[in-house]
Amino acid sequence: AQRVTQPEKLLSVFKGAPVELKCNYSYSGSPELFWYVQYSRQRLQLLLRHISRESIKGFTADLNKGETSFHLKKPFAQEEDSAMYYCALKSNTGKLIFGQGTTLQVKP
Amino acid sequence: GAGVSQSPSNKVTEKGKDVELRCDPISGHTALYWYRQSLGQGLEFLIYFQGNSAPDKSGLPSDRFSAERTGGSVSTLTIQRTQQEDSAVYLCASSLGPPGQGENEQFFGPGTRLTVL
Numbered sequence: 001a002q003r004v005t006q007p008e009k010l011l012s013v014f015k016g017a018p019v020e021l022k023c024n025y026s027y028s029g030s031p032e033l034f035w036y037v038q039y040s041r042q043r044l045q046l047l048l049r050h051i052s053r054e055s056i057k058g059f060t061a062d063l064n065k066g067e068t069s070f071h072l073k074k075p076f077a078q079e080e081d082s083a084m085y086y087c088a089l090k091s092n093t094g095k096l097i098f099g100q101g102t103t104l105q106v107k108p
Numbered sequence: 109g110a111g112v113s114q115s116p117s118n119k120v121t122e123k124g125k126d127v128e129l130r131c132d133p134i135s136g137h138t139a140l141y142w143y144r145q146s147l148g149q150g151l152e153f154l155i156y157f158q159g160n161s162a163p164d165k166s167g168l169p170s171d172r173f174s175a176e177r178t179g180g181s182v183s184t185l186t187i188q189r190t191q192q193e194d195s196a197v198y199l200c201a202s203s204l205g206p207p208g209q210g211e212n213e214q215f216f217g218p219g220t221r222l223t224v225l
Contacts, residue, residue: 044216086151093164096214100150
C-alpha cells in the first residue's frame with residue numbers, strides 16, 4: 001500500500017530551536033517525495049522536493065530509503081515558519097498521496 | 109499571471125441538497141486535480157484529469173461525487189444529496205503536464221469551504 005504518515009499533529013518549539021517534522025512513507029519502488037506548506041490564510045504551496053536536493057527557507061529534507069523516511073529539518077526555527085506542513089508521495093499513477101499534516105507553532 | 113481560482117470561496121448548504129464547486133486552472137495546464145481537506149483527515153485525493161484521457165476517479169468517496177472538465181479547462185465537482193460528513197475544504201490543483209513527466213509541480217487554488225448543515 002502507498003501511504004504517508006506524519007505522526008505529529010502539532011509541533012511547538014521556541015524561536016531559534018531546531019525543528020524536525022517527521023514523515024514516513026510506504027511505497028514499493030523508487031519514491032518521489034515532497035513537502036508542501038500552508039501558511040495562515042494562504043494557499044497550499046510546494047516547499048521542496050527530494051529530487052532537487054535543495055534548501056528552501058532554511059529547510060532541508062533527506063530521503064532515507066532504509067528507514068523509509070523524509071523528515072523536514074531546520075536548524076533554527078523562525079516565527080514566520082509557523083504553518084501547516086504536509087508530506088506527500090507521488091503515487092505510481094502520478095497523483096499525490098498526502099500525510100495528515102503537522103502544524104508547526106514557533107513561539108517567540 | 110493568475111493562479112488557480114476556485115468558486116465559491118464558501119458554501120453553506122442543507123443536508124440533502126446538491127452543490128457544485130468550480131475550478132479554473134492555470135491557463136495551459138493540462139492536468140487538474142481535486143482534493144479534500146478535512147479536519148483530522150489531512151488531504152485526500154478525489155479525482156484527476158489529464159488532457160482528453162479518462163479521469164482517474166479512484167479517490168471519489170461515493171457515487172454522490174462526480175466531476176467533469178469541459179474543454180480541457182474549467183472543472184466542476186458536483187456533490188449530490190450532501191451529507192454532514194461532506195463538510196470540508198475542497199482544493200483544486202493544476203500542473204503543466206502529466207505527473208509522470210518530469211517534475212510537474214501542482215499549483216493549488218484557495219479552496220472552497222463547504223459546510224453542510
